Amino acid sequence: MKLNERGRGKFKPAPDYSIDDVKNILLEKIAEETSQIIENDEDTDLIEKVEYHKNKFNLISLFSGCGGLDLGFELAGLAAVIGEKEALEAFKDKDTFNKLRHQSIFQTIYTNDMFKEANESYKLNFPDSVFQHQKDIRKVKYFPKSDIVIGGFPCPGFSEAGPRLIDDERNFLYIQFIRCIIQSQPQIFVAENVKGMMTLGKGEVIKQIVEDFASAGYNVQFKLLNSRDYGVPQLRERVFIVGVKKGADFTYEYPNPTHGEQKNQEPYVTLKDAIGDLREDPGPFFTGAYSSIYLSRNRKKTWEEQSFTIQASGRQAPLHPDGPPMEKEGTDKWILPGGEEKHRRLSVKEIARIQTFPDWFQFSDGGNQKVSINNRLDKQYKQIGNAVPVFMAKAVATSIAEWAMSQVENRKDKNKEEIHQISLF
Structure with a gap:
């Protein structure tokens, strides 16, 4: 193992830090990044521009592109409310889908991406209520509160590992994703990335990523999924990193393949x-x-x-x-x-x-x-x-949507109880 030289194919394991050590490094780095951001009126007024819905799970989408991951979540959220068959049938027709999509348990409230044409596509296909931020994520001072943060962060500095990913200035976009969840405090985050991330640095990269996200207060897991296993006519393997806030009454489970050659599966889509x-x-x-x-x-x-x-x-x-x-x-x-x-x-x-x-x-x-x-x-x-294939995103989001439904019902019951108590006085 070569330790004295850095470059393509050279790596060394990260120091054996405790979770508190990682957290301290992470917070120091994020504080440094945040202090360099020039505050302006747009960021100050951001919270007021975001449209929240108390009976939905409000979602932030980072590196949103044209919205494949977002659309998959929205579709999963609609299926949780009106049924799988009904949601998929409505999805085929724009007018029908637009009449029903507001019923989805997921509501995207904020997106961030620098790709002009992708933002234009997003605007053409998603509700006007979404606040689109076409701005360098490194220059966003504040992120709104949310229930879920999703996105596929680029990884320009992941060609080698250590000494710590968060110390490598090339990984600023990775740092910004963590900065967002620390500010936004979602119950869940979902990050998508390329298959190669799992083998970079002989596994050191993904190990560090899990440690860094965990230090932000989340139980984190990752898994490699192939899109063709979920009704996508494509061989596309991607890593999905899922974090659930510590203390949340939820354990995420990755979707079982719905398509394949097993007896209980649909045939692969050709x-x-x-x-x-x-x-x-x-x-x-x-x-x-x-x-x-x-x-x-x-x-x-x-x-x-x-x-x-x-x-x-x-x-x-x-x-x-x-x-x-x-x-x-x-x-x-x-x-x-x-x-x-x-x-x-x-x-x-x-x-x-x-x-x-x-x-x-x-x-x-x-x-x-x-x-x-x-x-x-x-x-x-x-x-x-x-983009993330829409049906692949839907599969990843399905168990989250089902849990979100139960949480929203609990919110409604709690609100009813509070109203009842107030009426007694």
């Missing part, structure tokens, strides 16, 4: 199931030559399989199943039989389906007609590829 009806009218797709990097591996699945992971790039989008399969010609070299004209990348509409967004969901391209169509399309590919 590309044919998801996008087979779009063959004649797929909508616009990214065009252009395929680089040597793109052709270094297979990019095409068959109709009876699930898609490769949808990436945040039009140029890197998987190939459509039609046409001959790619052929391996050598090490890291594949070819497109019949020429490029017999192959195309998946369209925006197709990858949105593969990410389980409904057809009515709109994705902004920025509206700048002076730039190329590929440039505008890439804005949409980026939003969709960065």
